[in-house]
Amino acid sequence: MRSGESVRVAAEVVDVAVPARPGRVSGVSMAGFSGRAKDLVELRVVPYPAVTLFIDLGDGLLVDDASGQRQRGAVVLGIAPDSAQAVGQGDVECLQVRLSPVLAYAVLGASSELEGTTVALDALWGNDAARTQEQLRAAESWDDRFAIAEDALARRHDAGRTVDAEVAFVWDQMMKNRGRVRIERLSAEVGWSRKRLWSRFRSQIGLTPKRAAQLVRFDHAVHRLAAGQSAALVAAQSGYADQSHLHRDVMAFAGVTPTAVAIAPWLAVDPVAWAAAQHLSRP
Missing domain, CATH: 2.60.120.10 (Jelly Rolls)
Incomplete structure (x- = not known):
């Protein structure tokens, strides 16, 4: 330990x-x-x-x-x-x-x-x-x-069973790019139609590709907010159109404003408990 x-x-x-x-x-x-x-x-x-x-x-x-x-x-x-x-x-x-x-x-x-x-x-x-x-x-x-x-x-x-290699690839690309991906490009890259990727990804991951990419981007953004960065900076550097876009995403996922999520008690343990994964949330 x-x-x-x-x-x-x-x-x-x-x-x-x-x-x-x-x-x-x-x-x-x-x-x-x-x-x-x-x-x-x-x-x-x-x-x-x-x-x-x-x-x-x-x-x-x-x-x-x-x-x-x-x-x-x-x-x-x-x-x-x-x-x-x-x-x-x-x-x-x-x-x-x-x-x-x-x-x-x-x-x-x-x-x-x-x-x-x-x-x-x-x-x-x-x-x-x-x-x-x-x-x-x-x-x-x-x-x-x-x-x-x-x-x-x-x-x-x-x-257990394994996910399709194509689904695993798309998820990996989402994580590596912090949610800033184009689903159509990934569909073409794995040689699947958009409809097929949507169906397989949803059934095996539990979210649609678009929702999954939004969640990964949101996770990256809230950890930057919790680290003390301004909402304007986080929005500009995390793939949001503007600060209002960030605000809408945070409200949709967390049910609170960016200011409130930055001090959420749930995130207080992350730098210690999940430090190994935090490189995905760094600028």
Whole structure:
């Protein structure tokens, strides 16, 4: 485990642990969170281009979505959630695993069904979800927990289906170019019609290509806002037509203004928990 840090989230201090080195399964990021919330803490999720597993290792975490349904235990949060939030109180200990949607297609066996929703992991993994959670709870260190989670993901990945190579290529181009891509050009590059790419990408990634590119661009932009850059600069350098365009995108994805998302508690842990992925959000 790489040395963790304590981060203030809202009014609480959270200890963050991360793996010491990259795992053997590409497209996976993991972080462990622990702390004690004296009062009820509700953290609105700021959407990001990944599917997430929340595995509660204590008894203090709930995850809900726009439907108002709250779930505990091991929960999958689909890509681009609408009004989802993590709710914690008391002793909170949680493993969060972020999966590239290309990988999630194999690991979870679902994609478009997960868009913007929360689903219990056992609905996708069956008894393997309970066994994995028991092993994680019994583990004595975050190093052991990261290893257990990686083994479970590797097994599911090896046994699962894979996305079309063309779909994986288009997603990779979106990430490399921070969402600033022309879908028509990518369609031509992989030799597919626009209609075919739209259909395959939507069914395997969970979003249309246009929406996915917008999400990747939004993720890059909000991390620059959180780093203290002005909305005008971020809009100009992130592929938005103007500052109003950025404002509309942030409101559509996060439900708040650029000024508010810049200080969102959800983003407070990102420089520590997800530092390995933050190069995609740098100018």
